[in-house]
Structure formats: structure tokens, C-alpha cells
Amino acid sequence: MTILKEFWTGEREIPTGAARSLEEYLKQLQKKLQDAHEIASENSAKNHERMTSHYNLRSREKRFSVGDEVLILMPSSTHKLLNTWIGPAKVVKLTRPHSCLVRMEDCNTRELHVNKLRPYISRVDHVGIIFDQDTDFGELHYAPTDKENQPNIDIELNQMPDALNAQQK
Numbered sequence: 646m647t648i649l650k651e652f653w654t655g656e657r658e659i660p661t662g663a664a665r666s667l668e669e670y671l672k673q674l675q676k677k678l679q680d681a682h683e684i685a686s687e688n689s690a691k692n693h694e695r696m697t698s699h700y701n702l703r704s705r706e707k708r709f710s711v712g713d714e715v716l717i718l719m720p721s722s723t724h725k726l727l728n729t730w731i732g733p734a735k736v737v738k739l740t741r742p743h744s745c746l747v748r749m750e751d752c753n754t755r756e757l758h759v760n761k762l763r764p765y766i767s768r769v770d771h772v773g774i775i776f777d778q779d780t781d782f783g784e785l786h787y788a789p790t791d792k793e794n795q796p797n798i799d800i801e802l803n804q805m806p807d808a809l810n811a812q813q814k
Contacts, residue, residue, distance in 0.1 A: 649674070707759040709736050709745055714765040717747065717757060733765040 651657035652671060709715060716732040731750070738746040740756055747762070748754050775782055 707762065709739070709759065709762065709764075711736055711738060714767075715745075715747065715762045716765050717749065718761045718763070730763060733767075 648657070649671065652667075653675075713736045714733040715736060716730040717734055718728050719731050721727050721729040734747045734749045736745045737748050737754060740746050743759050744756055745759060745762065746754055746756050775785065777785065
């Protein structure tokens, strides 16, 4: 290969006795290499388009706005596969198209890529009922309600089904 390079760059002269056949060989070799390069470039472009369209079938762009609550994917140990979702944290600022400034639970702020974020959805496991007669919880404050649009559901405790015991009534 070094000899071919020297012939092409002109560092070495082609022998005069075999000049015709060697010169033709080098020209043919150069043309074949150019043709192979063009074919490889075309195949690479086709495969790139095919892989891009296959990837984009199910991909969605994540969008967050200021004030959204998010979970953050953080490493939980030195092992690269052991990551956990921590949070909730709050999006403070959108810094770049795919990065957000996030205020974490400990009041630190970090700029994170959206691939490390997930929307936080609060879940309710159970609902507790507090009776007006209970004194353990202190003074009860009621949320304002629109009484006109609510159905009348005044039920006497004595009218409850027999499934309730005396302590529950």
C-alpha cells in the first residue's frame, strides 16, 4: 500500500518499462475504490433512514413546563444499573430544548436532561374519615363547597346498613 501511495502522490516514479500496465492498474484501482465508497455511502444513508423511522415509531418527546412535579432518575449505588426514581421535585426553569432546572426535595437545584425526568403523578392509597365528634385531631377546618350543585346525602347513622357495628355507628 505504501508503494501505491508513493506512486499516487508522485514521490516515486513509475518504471518506464511497465509504465503502461501499472498506470492503467492504478487508475482502475482508484476508480474501483471510488465506486465502493459511493455504494457504501448510499447503503449507509438507506440504513440510517430505515433505523430512524423504526425508532420514531414509538418514541415521544417529553415536554415539561415550569411548575411541573417530576421524578428524577438518580444512581443509588456505584453500580451503573442500580438507579432509582426519587422525588417529587419541581421544574423551576426550562434552560435548553431538552434540559430543565429542577429544585429537588432538599432545596438543591440541578440542571437535568429530560431523559432523566418523569412526570410525577400522586397516588392516593386510602381515604381517612374523621367524625365531628373526634377530638384527637383538634379543630377541623372544612373546605368550601358549592351546596347548590351537590346532591342531598344526609344520612342518619342509624339508617346505615347492618354491616356496621355499634362502635362504627
